[in-house]
Amino acid sequence: MLRLDTRFLPGFPEALSRHAPLLEEARRRLLAKRGEPGSMLGWMDLPEDTETLREVRRYREANPWVEDFVLIGIGGSALGPKALEAAFNESGVRFHYLDHVEPEPTLRLLQTLDPRRTLVNAVSKSGSTAETLAGLAVFLKWLKAHLGEAWRRHLVVTTDPKEGPLRAFAEREGLKAFAIPKEVGGRFSVLSPVGLLPLAFAGTDLDGLLMGARKANETALAPLEASLPLKTALLLHLHRHLPVHVFMVYSERLRHLPSWFVQLHDESLGKADRQGQRVGTTAVPALGPQDQHAQVQLFREGPLDKLLALVIPETPLEDLEIPEVEGLEAASFLFGKSFFQLLKAEAEATYQALAEGGQRVYALYLSQVSPYAVGWLMQHLMWQTAFLGELWGVNAFDQPGVELGKRLTLALLRQEG
Numbered sequence: 001m002l003r004l005d006t007r008f009l010p011g012f013p014e015a016l017s018r019h020a021p022l023l024e025e026a027r028r029r030l031l032a033k034r035g036e037p038g039s040m041l042g043w044m045d046l047p048e049d050t051e052t053l054r055e056v057r058r059y060r061e062a063n064p065w066v067e068d069f070v071l072i073g074i075g076g077s078a079l080g081p082k083a084l085e086a087a088f089n090e091s092g093v094r095f096h097y098l099d100h101v102e103p104e105p106t107l108r109l110l111q112t113l114d115p116r117r118t119l120v121n122a123v124s125k126s127g128s129t130a131e132t133l134a135g136l137a138v139f140l141k142w143l144k145a146h147l148g149e150a151w152r153r154h155l156v157v158t159t160d161p162k163e164g165p166l167r168a169f170a171e172r173e174g175l176k177a178f179a180i181p182k183e184v185g186g187r188f189s190v191l192s193p194v195g196l197l198p199l200a201f202a203g204t205d206l207d208g209l210l211m212g213a214r215k216a217n218e219t220a221l222a223p224l225e226a227s228l229p230l231k232t233a234l235l236l237h238l239h240r241h242l243p244v245h246v247f248m249v250y251s252e253r254l255r256h257l258p259s260w261f262v263q264l265h266d267e268s269l270g271k272a273d274r275q276g277q278r279v280g281t282t283a284v285p286a287l288g289p290q291d292q293h294a295q296v297q298l299f300r301e302g303p304l305d306k307l308l309a310l311v312i313p314e315t316p317l318e319d320l321e322i323p324e325v326e327g328l329e330a331a332s333f334l335f336g337k338s339f340f341q342l343l344k345a346e347a348e349a350t351y352q353a354l355a356e357g358g359q360r361v362y363a364l365y366l367s368q369v370s371p372y373a374v375g376w377l378m379q380h381l382m383w384q385t386a387f388l389g390e391l392w393g394v395n396a397f398d399q400p401g402v403e404l405g406k407r408l409t410l411a412l413l414r415q416e417g
């Protein structure tokens with residue numbers, strides 16, 4: 001269950017009715033593109049894709065020997081699985097993410113892994129991302145050196161269904177390759193095999209995850225008063241003059257979720273609009289309670305240039321009592337309380353303190369940190385982003401600004417010979 005709370009933004013219900021035509025029009029425009037080639041709206045259909053789910057499960061069952069899973073991918077090809085696996089790894093399979101090209105940790109990883117128990121998953125929609133191909137080349141050499149001809153069983157590819165160098169490589173070598181649907185871009189791909197394959201190895205409740213995402217789809221299409229993503233999109237739209245959007249999550253298990261959101265929000269919405277105006281707000285990741293001891297001072301008393309979203313779980317799956325300690329009476333206010341009570345009190349106190357400090361802040365309450373609720377939240381945020389693309393007049397599904405950096409990297413490497 002996902003619930004929006006706007007108690008510190010008292011004018012919001014009126015603003016919602018006032019902006020109803022704008023929001024309905026944004027939704028109409030977005031949905032009119034559904035099914036159009038190149039519209040990149042395939043992520044809306046992923047929660048219904050039971051065939052891919054079956055394929056992923058079959059592959060997982062056929063490979064019970066895996067103890068270490070190395071995901072080589074970057075950006076949208078790593079952030080989603082990383083966020084969900086950190087929260088919902090029930091299997092004990094160890095996950096390693098090569099979403100960088102720093103030599104030392106890569107060498108250390110290679111030294112600690114047992115190749116006979118390791119599955120490498122190279123993930124790239126384009127199949128041409130430099131970091132991913134570099135990591136693949138290194139791991140391929142390592143697998144071949146240790147396993148000889150058996151290496152093929154230890155490498156699985158997730159990429160475009162037809163195009164790109166990674167697809168061609170998988171075909172040439174006869175590798176198992178999962179498809180990221182053509183109409184699904186990297187940062188919207190967590191519910192494609194990009195996320196489902198690693199999460200199947202993590203033993204995550206995939207049915208729950210997809211059921212939650214279907215609930216988000218339902219709310220996205222619901223009448224305005226019940227349409228959670230249209231409501232949060234409006235909150236961001238009304239505060240677009242505030243340059244910073246803080247996304248603060250009160251859950252250690254969801255510690256990587258803010259980074260996933262940052263890519264989704266920033267790469268989708270930070271660009272030139274159709275009139276050539278630069279638009280976008282800067283998403284800032286934050287974690288509770290840790291950031292209460294780092295960023296919250298600034299959030300509370302620094303510039304009033306922020307819209308903050310707090311993601312707060314309402315109930316724990318399990319709780320932990322804080323026992324009494326003799327001689328530590330200073331902490332007596334904690335004794336007999338639980339970890340979750342403390343977490344919840346801190347989240348609520350921060351929520352109130354930020355509002356009283358003059359910041360614009362709202363909360364998204366998660367019934368629990370469960371695959372269902374988090375699947376709902378992630379798909380909800382994808383809808384929010386897509387609606388904002390319409391409201392801000394930008395194509396939320398391209399990233400032209402990233403291309404120049406890629407070209408310059410290539411040029412530098414060529415110069416070095």
Ligand SMILES: O=P(O)(O)OC[C@H]1O[C@](O)(CO)[C@@H](O)[C@@H]1O
Pocket residue numbers: 074075076077123124125126127128129132186187267399402
């Ligand atoms: O999945 P790919 O094609 O390797 O791309 C990785 C990431 O690089 C980008 O293209 C640009 O940063 C992202 O949009 C994408 O998630």
